[in-house]
Amino acid sequence: MSQTTEIWTVRDVLNWTAQRFSALELPTPLLDAQLLIGFVLSLSKVQIYTQLDRPLIEAERSQLRELVRRRLSGEPVAYLLNQKDWHDLDLFVDNRVLVPRPETETLLDLTLAVCRHENWQPQKILDLCTGSGCLAIALAKAYPDAQVVAVDVSADALEIARINCERHSVKNVELVLADALAPQVQAQLCSKGPFNIIVSNPPYVSEAEWMACDVSVRSFEPKLALVGGEQGWMMPAALFQALSASGLMEKAELLGFELGLAHPEILARELANTLTLPFTQPLQLLACQRPVWEFPRDTWFAVKDYTQRSRYLFAARSKAQ
Ligand SMILES: C[S@@+](CC[C@H](N)C(=O)[O-])C[C@H]1O[C@@H](n2cnc3c(N)ncnc32)[C@H](O)[C@@H]1O
Structure with a gap:
């Protein structure tokens, strides 16, 4: 031209x-x-x-x-337009924050579907590693009476989350600038909880995977948002351990995490003795399309994405508890 x-x-x-x-x-x-x-x-x-x-x-x-x-x-279109349509939200994004991905829409859909099926009206929701605030804002809109706490270690990311909270006029999201792995932060979160729902899409890419990422990811998106340690599952594993040690995990009714490929099985193996919800039976693998009313209770289960790859780790308590 x-x-x-x-x-x-x-x-x-x-x-x-x-x-x-x-x-x-x-x-x-x-x-x-x-x-x-x-x-x-x-x-x-x-x-x-x-x-x-x-x-x-x-x-x-x-x-x-x-x-x-x-x-x-190589710059992502979302950064060029400062805009990303995600689920039913129109989000502001720039290179201070990860561009929210379609996989995370599935994490949200599964979480909402379980709540709808159980007729739960959560009062307190925790979103760890909130980034643009996509999960926190979508849940805050779905449950306007709930108090949503959204944590991120990046001040830049939280600034974007704040812009998005304002854009969507959500008043029930509290943004917390903190390292979700730190014991004192977990203690601070305990004082705001217990939380009915805990969701997270933590960084879970390995250093080697990051090196192999497309330039549009490697050169433009924050590495802090992507890399979860030498082995990508290390950050999610540390997060599980922190949540377990603080008691937040034990008190939650629904836990939903987005992870890397095969990470649900790796975490099940690595953390079998740590996690508070019981591994009474081998980790169950469910296809995403499986109706949520068939989801097991009081145990961990991995959910496959639409390409049949195990990507999400969930745990839901039975109503009786
Ligand atoms: C994969 S991004 C997810 C962002 C958003 N939830 C989403 O789904 O698009 C991970 C986020 O975790 C944040 N993060 C990384 N380490 C963290 C830590 N130790 N504590 C809290 N947040 C952390 C990053 O700043 C980044 O915003």
Whole structure:
């Protein structure tokens, strides 16, 4: 897209942008092109296609050129637009925080589904490693009478979570800047609890996996949000141990964690003697599609994602307890 007086229409810039993204083998070239063009021209996807013959003025072309340049360098579209649609939330994001992923929508869906099925109205909810605040805000909106505590060790991430709380007008989320692994922080959380629900999407990528990540992840997203130790399961394991030692885990009615591939089984093995909810039987592996009313109670179970890979570790107490 040159800086000439030549006329460039929406159709032209759509083709040009998508082709450039394709040539670089970006995973979703057309979608990225639509998002950037829609952003610059304030058009929805449908409007892009109803205005294909609209010419762009130079200021629009120049803004688009700059965004395309940044995208070609690997910067995630969500950072370019400062926006990510996640579940039913429109979130502000920038490079101070992890871009919330679809996998985490499944963690939220499973958590909500169990609560709905049990007709639970949680009063206190804890979201550890909150990042953009996506889980905390979605749960705060689902349960407006509940008090949600959202913890992150990164002041930058919490600033984004604060922006998102304001954006969604949620008043029932308390943001806590703290290291969730620290015993004194766990003690502080105990004084705010006990929590009916504890959810977390902690950093769980290994150093080796991080090194192999795409440039859009490695060069742009905060490493602190991704890497969970030399072996990625180390941070989640430490989190489980901290929650167990403080007694928060024992008192929760529903625990839901997003983990890396095979981590549920690794954690079950590594932590069999530590965790307070019983491993009375071998860890049960459930497919995600399995109805939540079939989820076992008073034991840990791993849930598979839609690609049939074990990705979530859950525990739910029976009503009697
Ligand atoms: C994988 S991101 C998850 C963010 C968000 N919950 C989501 O699902 O998009 C992990 C988050 O954990 C935070 N974190 C890393 N170590 C932590 C610790 N020791 N205590 C609290 N938060 C931590 C990072 O700053 C990051 O925001």
